[in-house]
Amino acid sequence: KQEVTQIPAALSVPEGENLVLNCSFTDSAIYNLQWFRQDPGKGLTSLLLIQSSQREQTSGRLNASLDKSSGRSTLYIAASQPGDSATYLCAVIYNQGGKLIFGQGTELSVKP
C-alpha cells in the first residue's frame, strides 16, 4: 500500500532556529513530490515541487531534498520566524495527472 509518513507530528522551536521536517514514502517509484503549508482552517499553499529526476528545490528560506531510492524527503527551513507557524504537508504523486497521497503533516510552532 502506498503510504506517506511525516515525522515529527509536532515541533516547537524558538525563533531563529534552523529546522528539518521529514517525510517518507513506502513506494519509491514516485512521479513527483510536493510540499504544502496549511494554516488552521485554511487551504493548502504549495511551497515546493520536486520532480522525480531532481534532488532538491529551493525557494527563499526553504529547501526541499529528495532521495527517491530511500523513499525520503526533507524540508529545511532556515532562520525560522513566528510567521512560519503552520502545518506542513508532504504529498507524493505516482503518475502524471494522478492523485496526491498525503502525509498527516507536521504542526510547526515558532515561538518569538
Added chain:
Amino acid sequence: EPEVTQTPSHQVTQMGQEVILRCVPISNHLYFYWYRQILGQKVEFLVSFYNNEISEKSEIFDDQFSVERPDGSNFTLKIRSTKLEDSAMYFCASMKQSYGYTFGSGTRLTVV
C-alpha cells in the same frame, strides 16, 4: 498569480439534503480534483477529472457523489443525500501537466 476559487466558504446543511460545492479551476489547467479533510485527519483523495470524464475515484466516492464540469470553467461536486460523516473541509485542485497542484481555499461543510 492565478487561483482556484471555491464557493461557498462554509455551508451548513441538514442530514439527507443535497449539496453542491463549486470550484473555478485555473483556466489553462487540464486536470481537476476533489479532496476532503475531516477535522484532525489526513487530506484524502476523492476524485480526479480529465478530458471531461472521471479518470480515477477513491472508495469514498460512492454513488452519493458526482462531479460535473458543466460549462468549461466551473467544476462541481454534488453530494446527493448528506450524512453526518460527510462533514469535512472539501478542497478543489487543478493541475497543468507536471507543474504541481494548485488548491482552492476550501469549503467547510457541516452536516447537522
